[in-house]
Amino acid sequence: MRRRLVLSTLGVAVTAILLLGIPLAYVVSKLIYDDAKQGLDTAAASLVKEVEVPLGQGRRPDPAQISGAYPNLYVEIRLPDNTVETAGLPPSGPVMSSTSSRGNVTVxxxxQYSEVRDDVLRQLMLIASLVLLGVAIATGxxxxxxxxxxxxxxxxxxxAAGLGTGNARPRRRRxxxxxxxxxxxxxxxxAVRIADLLAASREFASDASHQLRTPLTALTMRLEEMIEAADYPDVVREEGQAALAQAERLVAVVEQLLARARHDRTGQAVPTAIDLVIEQQVEEWRPIFAKDGRQLRIEGEPDLVAVVxxxxxxxxxxxxxxxxxxxxxxxxTIHTLMTKQNVIIEVGDEGPGVPPELARKIFERNVSGGGGTGLGLYLARSLAAVDGGRLELVQPKPALFAYLMRRKEDAQLASERVVSGPV
Incomplete structure (x- = not known):
């Protein structure tokens, strides 16, 4: 699309420049030739008058004086006695000429035609330079x-692609x-509507899964008791075991639905260099803050790795x-640090902070300080919990949020314990 826009805009500009430049070149050339011809006519008429002065005094015209007055011209003067006086250098090649007569004197x-042609070429080169400059400006x-x-x-x-992948957050770029x-x-x-719909669907899945899990657990227990207490032939025991297997499979399905509703995707958490993620976000948000005359600053410990x-x-x-x-x-200010328990990212500003009445419930659904949806911090805290982390408000005025993540070493230790099993 960008290429088509450039070519179409450039085509319009070049067409306009050529429509102006070609007639201008023609008019300028014609003016130069007409001006040269008019200059020769004027010079011939003036010389006729000037030659009459020395002739009236009985003298012949002085060629040196005429050459000094008309340095670029070659002059031929036919006197009353049919003799010819010349002044200037004889031309070599095509010439432009003009003749004027008065009495018995003809001038x-x-x-030289090449001199006029050179003047025309210089003006055409100037026009061509302006045309090229116009094309360059039009291209830019x-x-x-x-x-x-x-x-x-x-x-x-x-x-739009982010919305399609579930990244439902408004970007507020204009x-x-x-x-x-x-x-x-x-x-x-x-994005706001999609976030609402996603949150509602997850809540519904969570509630439905929770409500189903309890009766399924009771059903499993009853089937186990029935199998243990069966005094009849193997038919009852066989049917009971089949029903128990079906119930256990149904419990597993419900557990999967419940984990999905809770964003339980901890299997995707990997050791991550948090500096790269922070820099990517700062690069994305810095122009938006700059429009409001605000700055983003990164400080703290570099090269930290967290499991997220x-x-x-x-x-x-x-x-x-x-x-x-x-x-x-x-x-x-985005401040990074590492403690004995967590890798922490603190995000704070210099504003008025969180009102006291909202500080305790800032992470609850539909709670906003005004102008928001009340879902952002709620969903952010849910996402932090997915990877075993936390999102906390550590200081209300000015607002300072802390994003606590698992350290790489702690995750490795937990993995080793799972692999080795209980002692």
């Missing part, structure tokens, strides 16, 4: 225009183009940065 002036403007139009579309395509901004607003609204799912970590950080953008002020 013919010549100018076409590239800038194509970039301005296509980059927002690429960004919107990435946003591009200064009303039509594109309208699409961005629709995508943001869709990179996509979950990205969404948690994005939620914290979005929360700071909407409700905070000043510079946002």
């Amino acid at each position: 013919t002036v010549h100018r 403007m076409a590239i800038l225009l194509a970039r301005r139009l296509t980059l927002p579309l690429v960004d919107l395509a990435e946003t 591009y200064g183009i009303s039509e594109v901004d309208t699409v961005a607003e629709v995508l943001d609204s869709s 799912t990179p996509s979950c970590m990205s969404q948690v950080l994005a939620t914290l940065l979005d929360n700071s953008l909407m409700h905070g002020e000043g510079t946002v």
Whole structure:
């Protein structure tokens, strides 16, 4: 698309420049030739008058004086006695000429055609340079225009692709183009609605799984008791064991549904260099903060490794940065550190912080300080819990959130214990 925009814009610009440049070149050439011819006519008429002065005094015209007055011309003067006086250098090649007569005196002036042609070529070269400059400017403007139009579309395509993969969070990016901004607003609204739908479906799955698990457990226990107490032939025992197997399979299905509803995807958590994820988020959010005159700053311990799912970590950080953008002020600081128990990322700003009435329930569903959906921090905390981490509000004023993740060493130790089994 960008290439088509550049070529179409450049084609229009070049066509306009050529439609102006070609007639201009023709007009300039004609003016130069006409001006040269008019100059010869004027010079011939003036020389006729000037020659009459010395002739009236009984003298012949002075060729040296005429050459000094008309250095670029070759002059032929036919006197009343039919003699010819010349002044200037004889031309070599085609000439432009003009003749003027008065009484018995005839003056013919010549100018080399190549001199006029050189003047025309110089002017045409100037016009051609201006045309090339215009094409270059048009090319640059076409590239800038194509970039301005296509980059927002690429960004919107990435946003739409993120919605398709379940990354339902508004990006709140605007591009200064009303039509594109309208699409961005629709995508943001869709992201909020998708997040609501996903949360509702997960809650329903969680509630349904929980409600089913209890009666299934009771049914399993009753079947076990029935098999143990059976005094009849093997038919009852066989049927009971078959029913018990079916119930156990159903319990396993319910457990899977419940784990899925709780985002139980800890199998995807891997040792991750958190600096890379932080830098990616800062690079994405820095232009948005810069538009509001705010800064993002990274400090703390570098090269830390935590056991997380990179996509979950990205969404948690994005939620914290979005929360700071909407409700905070000043510079946002991302501080990394490692304790004996966790790898921690702290995100804080210089704003008024969280009101006291919201501090205790800031992570609950549908709780917002105003202007939000009340789902961001709730979902972020759920994602942190997926990888065995936590998201806490450690300081309400100014707001400071801490994202606690498992250390690589702790995860390895737990894995070794599972493999070796109980002692």
